[in-house]
Amino acid sequence: MTIPVFYSISDDFTKYAAVSLQSLIKKTNPENDYTVYFLNQDLSDKHKKDLAALANDHSNVHVEFFHIDDELVKPIQNRKENYLRADFFTMSIFYRLFIPELFPQYDKAIYIDSDTVLNDDIAKLYDIELGDHLFGACTDASIQYVDKMLKYIRNVLALDPKKYINSGMLLMNSKAFRDKHFIDKFYDLLEKYHFDCIAPDQDYLNEIGDKSILHLDPRWDAMPNENTPEIENPGLIHYNLFFKPWHFTNVQYEDYFWKNAKETKFYEELKAELDNYSDEERQEDRQKLNHMLEKEDYTEKDPNNWAHVKEREIVSL
Template structure:
């Protein structure tokens, strides 16, 4: 039941059936740590979802906060199908990763929203993230730590995209100024750029970084900390953990911050399913991941050195 006396915080996730178990963990952690002073409107964006998963996710919200949260499932199949966008995919990427692009237009009732990837655990109070003042910027987001820690990817964003590595943000945790996003017509610009130039390395994240560069409020890394150890980060500032690439506790042992994931996984209806996912993740799949990461490095180097990359092509136009 919605409590209209409380300020509403709209939060969006996007998932397919494969990522529902991890979404369940993310949702459980978010609601466990969120302030009672707000009403949380959760939207699950998808193109298709099993009925049993929908019911399980509803139960998580009902059990966590019977009067403080609502959850709605919104199919963006029609939006994706009628879009002229050529949605580039690779590895574990699904079409749902592009759902975030449509949020401001499809939900015009909101001027400010949160978007979260499913492969996260929220340790802080998400209302604190929502209340960050991002001014007239289009987005509030944290630096993409992978670009900071791995020179090959830092070189990529600087040489191929023309963005300083410390200014390249992770698109998995976003505070979106939906009003400004609509005013600047980012959705149309995104589709147009996607249809004229293919970014191979981080795809939708690259497009958003290029389009929003100079209009992003960089927030504390604690709101989007990757699941590997960094001597540059103090764990006392940890508010949100992002399990990405090959640092996923449902695939690997000894992942940094894995205890936080398993703590919340045990509280979900899908704990046994997550354990099975890990048990079934064979050495052959580990090898596939290793080769995929090697290929990602290779693409980053190739695109950095490509005379016709995006950055160089923009310079030639100038």
């Protein structure tokens, strides 16, 4: 059995992706075959070699690189409503949406963000039966105690915050994505409404997938959270938002990251990044979170936000 796993990556994220890949490889079952794809637009040859080298001693793990064509993502463009975290644009957040179309040989696939660490065999995630669901994912635990984000989900998206999923881990029913013309719906909504989003790709997945999402055990997307204790024996840790262990100390689940980082060539570079990250930069990161949440104030009043459009057209998007 081949388990296809996808990352989307920019060149400057290679060292974090290397830690994630190392953790994934360590937990693989020798009886399974794993093909790991890095979707990218700017990955250097040197970094490709660095990532591929991690699988050299594992005959059942294959690392591939797939260049995302500019034409494919041209309709998304660099425009304000697609800005991630309200302050900068990154095309790579959208790559995951195209996996089913770009890889028709797979009826099922896994996508994970690069700021993750595996603590269990990812084949166990892949083995979960999806049935007719579009994809499986975990409720976004990182926002359940953030009042403005809860308000945004209820009043701007008109969704249930308890069912709002995080897109950093997706168990994708690729066949259903193709059969239900997911990309066509995405492009249609994107061009027709220009929705202003706090989390662009994630909001579209929640909207289009609403009522067709299989909610998975939270151990498969365990996120640092100051309001809740660590999940015991997490399967996948996701260092979501700004509080990364390579920028902050005393981050929940940080030991998992550093244990795997030590086994990569990037360990000293990552430690130096933490040591050299200033208190001013940490304060800026905290402000970025507040800046991101400011979108709720004006998107709630937008006559063309998700909630108002759904109410006006009396149809589910």
